[in-house]
Amino acid sequence: MINEYEKLLAGLDDVDWANLSHAYESAHDVPGHIRTLCGDDDEARKQAFSSLFNSIFHQGSRYSASPVAVPFLARIAVAGPAAARADTMWLLTRLAVDWHDEYDVTTGINVAGWRAAAAEAGPEEFLPWYEEQLAGATETHERAQLQELRDWVVAGNSPDSRWSALQSYDAVLAELPGLLVLLDDDDRCLRTRIAYLLAWFPEFSTTSLPRLLALAAHEKDPVTAATALLAAGLVGPSATAEGITPHLDAADPLMRWAAATALIRLANLDGTPVSPALLGRAVAELSAAARSSFDRVTDYCEGDRHGHIERTLRALPPGSHPDSVREALEACLPRIVRDSSGSRTRRAIQELFPAPLPHPAPGFAELTAAQQQLLGDLAGHRHAWLIRSSADRLRDIGLPDTQEALRSYVGTHRTA
Template sequence: MINEYEKLLAGLDDVDWASLSHAYESAHDVPGRIRTLCGGDDEARKEAFSSLFSSIFHQGSRYSASPVAVPFLARIALAGPAAAREDTMWLLTRLAVDWHDEYDVTTGINVDGWRAAAAEAGPEELLPWYEEQLAAATDADQRAQLQEIRDWVAAGNSPDSRWSALQSYDAVLDELPGLLALLDDDDARLRTRIAYLLAWFPEFSTTSLPRLLALAAHEKDPVTAATALLAAGLVGPSSTAEDITPYLDAADPLMRWAAATALIRLAGLDGTPVGPGLLGRAVTELTAAARSPFNCVTDYCEGDLHGHIERTLHSLPPGSDPAAVREALDACLPRIVWDCYGSRTRRAIEELFPAPQPHPAPRYADLTAAQQQLLGDLAGHRHAWLIRSSADRLRDLGLPHTQEALQSFVGAHRTA
């Protein structure tokens, strides 16, 4: 361990980690992994991050060790080794909201609803139920199992994932006042990471909103500026539309996309000043972004610009121009850059290839532009499982149904 970072880990060994849990039962290994983040061995650091992601944040689940690790991770994000700070911010973001929330939600987190649901499954609510079950149980093995769970719940835990996730969310919320310093960090990637993290904390908006709007106004890095602008639109009240509307005329199309997305969210709030004219302009900007995607993308929807645009359009309030919305959705349809569940891919295949191809199959060059785009995206997709999950339908349609076959079919004609 490098001595200059020892102060960041003060109290790490005072925690009874063995009494806490993560995905692989006892969390006794967590302090060693956190300490490795501050070491000088790059390979060991990567392995430590991988271990932490798969243990205290395992496929979206969080555990009793997860919120306890947060304060130490926040210190590393603020003042740890340069090689560790950005990844630590990613881990903090995941501990606050899992990737399914980040991918699916374009209108911001409903924390009030989350808290209400979690309260119904908290230890205070569940403990009487477990005690009733324990009192009624007659089988010795069943009683032993119920006793163990009852004692665990009595210690302040809950088996409900909404409750355990909320504990980590609140732990990150507690660290936000200190993490705000990253908005002024010299590293644009860290400024982006904190702006993105703030987008998921509407309860902190009284403090974060003016800082996010200031960052959007003065930031030189376009991705950081757009991330901050959309974050402001996700946590701000309806009046935030007045601050965001001018960015519909920004020179940078990424800023116009962020403004349009934010305004659509704000239009769904009660008392919003966003009128039909502005919503029409917002839809026009999203259509333009779908047709001419940017070279750089933001973290929203894991960088899936078209998936994010599609979800945003589906959140439009009633009264939007259906023809304009359909045009925008059609522009998104063939773009399968990343599809979390495969549903967008299957729908695109069904809509763009409603009937089997004639025999012999047409050449790639003879397909429509939208059909070419879809197959081109699939041929170069970063996840082969997406093609495998649609292989049967592609085969039934007389289309190449493996990534290798798609790459051969598309060949040199593939569109970007």
């Protein structure tokens, strides 16, 4: 361990990690992984991050060890080795808000609703059920399992994922005052990561909102500025529209996208000052963005800007600019280069190829522009599993069902 980082880990060995849990039962290995983040072995550090992601944040699940690790990770993000800080910020963000959750909160996270749901699923709600089951159990092995689970609940845990995730969210919330210094860090990546993290904490907006708007106004890097601008729109009240509207005239299309997305979120709030004309400008900007390729993306929805546009437009108040919204949604449909879940791809195949093609299949040039766009994106997609997950459907409609065959059909070997 490099001595200059020892102070960041003060108290790490005082935690009873063996009695905390993660995805692989006991969390006894967590302090070793955290300590490795502050070491000078780059390969070991990468492995430690991988182990932490797979244990305290396993496929989106959080565990009793997850919130306990947060303060140590926050210290590393602020003052740890340069090679570890950005990745640590990413882990903190995912401990707060799972990426699958984020897809459902494109227009802002509903923390009040989350807290209400978690309150109904806390340990005190489950304890009577476990005690009832334990009282009626007669088989020795069954009683031992129930006793173990009952003791775990008595210790202050809940089997409900909403409750366990909220514990990590609140642990990160408690660290935000100290993490704010990253908004002024020399590292652009860290400025971007803290702006993105702040997007999911509306309860902290009194402090974060002016800082985010200032960063959006003065930041030279378009990705960082756009990240901050959209974060301000996601956590701010309706009056935030005043500070965001000027960015609709920005020279950079990424900033215009962020401003338009933020304004549509604000238009959905009660008492919004967003006028129909301004909302129309925002919709028009997203419609233009939907027809474009992107040289740069933000971390929102893992960089799937077309997917983000689609979700934003579907959140518009009913009847808002139906023609332009329909055209924008149609433009987004075949753009799946950054689809990481596969859901948008499967829907696009279904909608753009509703019936089997004639046999033999028409040439690529004979397909519609939207069909060509979809297959071109799919042929060059960075995740080969995306085609494998849609292979049955492609085969049923008479199209190549492997990436190699699809590339040959499309006539290009471009990569995403």
